[in-house]
Each structure stands twice: as structure tokens, then as C-alpha cells.
Amino acid sequence: MPENVNTTLHIINKAPEHARFRHCLASVQQGDTLLLIEDAVLALLDRERQLPGASYGLETDANARAVANRVPAEQLVDYAGFVQLTVNHSRIINW
Amino acid sequence: MPQPLSYTLVITGAPWATQAPQTALSFAQALLKAGHRIDRVFLYGDGVHLASALSAPPSDEQHWPRLWSEFLSGNNITAVACIASALRRGIVDKTEQARYELTASNLRAPFEIAGLGEWVEGNLKSNRVLYFHGAH
Amino acid sequence: MTTLIVIDQPPYGSWTGREALDMTFSLAAFDQPAAMLFLGAGVNWLCKGQAADAVGQKSVEKNLAAAALFGVEQILVDSRACAKYGLETSDLLPGTTAAESISETLGQYSRVVFAG
Numbered sequence: 001m002p003e004n005v006n007t008t009l010h011i012i013n014k015a016p017e018h019a020r021f022r023h024c025l026a027s028v029q030q031g032d033t034l035l036l037i038e039d040a041v042l043a044l045l046d047r048e049r050q051l052p053g054a055s056y057g058l059e060t061d062a063n064a065r066a067v068a069n070r071v072p073a074e075q076l077v078d079y080a081g082f083v084q085l086t087v088n089h090s091r092i093i094n095w
Numbered sequence: 096m097p098q099p100l101s102y103t104l105v106i107t108g109a110p111w112a113t114q115a116p117q118t119a120l121s122f123a124q125a126l127l128k129a130g131h132r133i134d135r136v137f138l139y140g141d142g143v144h145l146a147s148a149l150s151a152p153p154s155d156e157q158h159w160p161r162l163w164s165e166f167l168s169g170n171n172i173t174a175v176a177c178i179a180s181a182l183r184r185g186i187v188d189k190t191e192q193a194r195y196e197l198t199a200s201n202l203r204a205p206f207e208i209a210g211l212g213e214w215v216e217g218n219l220k221s222n223r224v225l226y227f228h229g230a231h
Numbered sequence: 232m233t234t235l236i237v238i239d240q241p242p243y244g245s246w247t248g249r250e251a252l253d254m255t256f257s258l259a260a261f262d263q264p265a266a267m268l269f270l271g272a273g274v275n276w277l278c279k280g281q282a283a284d285a286v287g288q289k290s291v292e293k294n295l296a297a298a299a300l301f302g303v304e305q306i307l308v309d310s311r312a313c314a315k316y317g318l319e320t321s322d323l324l325p326g327t328t329a330a331e332s333i334s335e336t337l338g339q340y341s342r343v344v345f346a347g
Binding site: 023 | 333344345
């Protein structure tokens with residue numbers, strides 16, 4: 001898969017209520033990808049918040065928090081998928 | 096497979112206080128499995144606690160410093176704890192123990208103590224630099 | 232390839248801001264291009280007249296005021312946060328640049344880094 005030179009992978013590990021979460025969402029541009037890990041997977045369930053189109057959750061963290069079954073399977077990635085996302089994006093912001 | 100990439104992994108979250116050491120380790124294992132290279136692991140801020148040789152968690156809990164040292168040694172990966180962060184938090188090697196006339200040293204092999212220059216080098220030379228922070 | 236270091240925590244209550252400053256000055260010391268963005272509550276790092284002694288800490292005012300001399304390219308400040316905290320330009324250290332749109336600001340840097 002070719003490297004996306006103009007798009008960014010945003011990785012966030014904070015719960016949706018964390019102040020930095022808002023800044024992260026505001027910075028996701030058209031074509032970017034958002035990867036939610038650790039506590040951030042809860043955002044996949046947060047009805048008050050609209051996530052950008054290309055948003056994924058880390059499966060292991062969703063399973064840990066017993067929320068994986070409430071998220072469409074295609075929105076969850078494993079660690080190999082996490083790696084592949086970082087390979088595909090030359091610009092990565094860890095929020 | 097397409098060309099392997101080189102990574103610097105920065106850990107700023109402490110074990111048993113954040114998920115950072117676990118997420119980073121699972122990611123690192125997946126990275127190597129996918130054929131990529133880890134140039135270095137850099138511990139910064141509270142992340143330096145991962146390099147302590149004195150952690151004694153209950154036997155039914157994951158021993159993060161030991162798991163990391165086994166992974167690093169087993170794969171010959173350079174691992175550094177930032178000196179400014181480490182000294183403040185009482186993570187010291189024999190050199191610093193002598194310099195500050197401390198009663199003991201406690202740096203877990205294969206971690207070494209070095210400055211932020213290691214991070215600057217990673218920023219410059221590695222294809223990717225990833226950060227594993229606490230969630231607070 | 233300028234690295235933008237972002238600080239979004241206020242001073243003195245936690246150490247990630249100091250750690251971010253150390254990263255910034257390290258980049259500058261190794262002649263690597265660096266800039267800083269003070270975001271959200273982090274804008275308070277730039278207030279004039281910080282009396283940090285009484286809480287047993289060193290003030291970073293002098294370091295920040297001298298940042299340009301150390302080679303830091305820009306000190307950007309979140310305008311919306313300044314408005315929220317009632318900070319006018321005259322309340323801030325000299326040499327700062329207002330950042331109106333955070334997403335636009337971030338988009339200008341190839342590397343964006345938080346210290347913690």
C-alpha cells in the first residue's frame with residue numbers, strides 16, 4: 001500500500017472527556033485517519049460525539065473494556081493493523 | 096513485502112500507572128513480526144520507571160520492566176532512559192550512583208542512561224517516531 | 232522539517248510542560264528546527280510575572296523569553312485560550328505569535344510532538 005504523504009494518522013489514548021480529545025478531533029482533516037487506543041476506544045460508543053469517517057479502535061482495548069461487541073467489526077484493528085496504519089502514514093501525531 | 100521501516104519508540108507513561116508500557120510492548124512485538132526495525136526505545140518523564148531493577152509486583156501481575164528487558168535483550172534493541180528524567184526519579188546507574196554519592200544503583204539492563212540527544216537522533220534518523228503517553 | 236512541540240498543560244502543577252521545553256531546547260541545541268505551540272490551559276506558561284519560587288520551582292519565564300536566541304523558530308499561542316483566560320498580548324511574554332486555527336497551525340509542521 002502506498003504511503004500517504006499528505007494525510008495524517010492521529011493516535012489518541014485519552015477518554016473522550018479529556019481536554020486534548022477535543023483538540024485532536026478538531027485537527028483531523030479530510031483524508032486523515034483516527035486511531036483510538038486504550039481509554040479512547042470509548043469514543044466509539046459516545047453518542048454525543050461525531051467521529052471522522054476513517055476512525056478505528058484497537059480491538060484489544062475495546063475487548064478489555066467490554067465494548068467490542070457494540071462496535072462494528074470493521075472499525076476494530078489488531079496490533080498488526082496498528083502497525084500497518086503507521087507504515088501507511090508518514091505523518092503521525094500521538095495526542 | 097514493501098521496504099521495512101525504522102522506528103524510535105518513546106515511552107512517557109510509567110508501568111502500573113498507565114497502559115503505555117503494555118501498548119508499546121504489544122506494538123513493538125507486532126512491528127518486529129511485520130519485519131520492521133526498532134532503532135531505539137527512549138524512556139522519558141515518568142516512563143523511566145520501566146528501567147528500574149527494583150520493581151517487585153505481585154507474582155500474578157505482569158512484570159513490565161522484566162518483560163521489556165527480555166524483549167530488548169532478545170532482539171538486540173538499544174534502550175535509553177533520559178538522564179534528566181531518571182535522576183530526578185531515582186533511576187540511576189553505577190556512574191550516577193558514584194557521581195551523586197548515592198547508596199545504590201538500580202538501572203535494569205539493557206537500559207542505559209543518556210540525554211535527549213538520543214531522542215533528537217531518533218527524530219532525525221528513524222522513519223517513524225511513536226510516543227506512548229499516559230492517558231491522564 | 233520543523234518539529235512543533237505542543238504544551239497544553241498549565242505551568243507548575245505538572246511536569247510535562249517542562250519536559251516539552253527540554254525537548255524543544257534539545258532540538259535547538261542540535262541545530263534542528265523547532266517551534267512551540269501553547270494550547271488550551273498551556274497558554275498560561277507565557278504570562279508575565281510568574282513567582283514560582285514560593286512553590287519551590289524555577290520560573291521558565293527567562294528561558295521562554297530567550298527562546299528565539301536559543302534557536303526556537305516560533306512561539307505560537309492559542310488565541311481562543313487567551314481570550315478564555317482574559318490574556319491580552321500585553322500580559323504575555325514578548326515574541327509570541329497568535330494561532331487562530333489550531334488545525335491549520337498543526338498542518339504547517341511535519342512533526343507535531345507532545346511530551347506527555
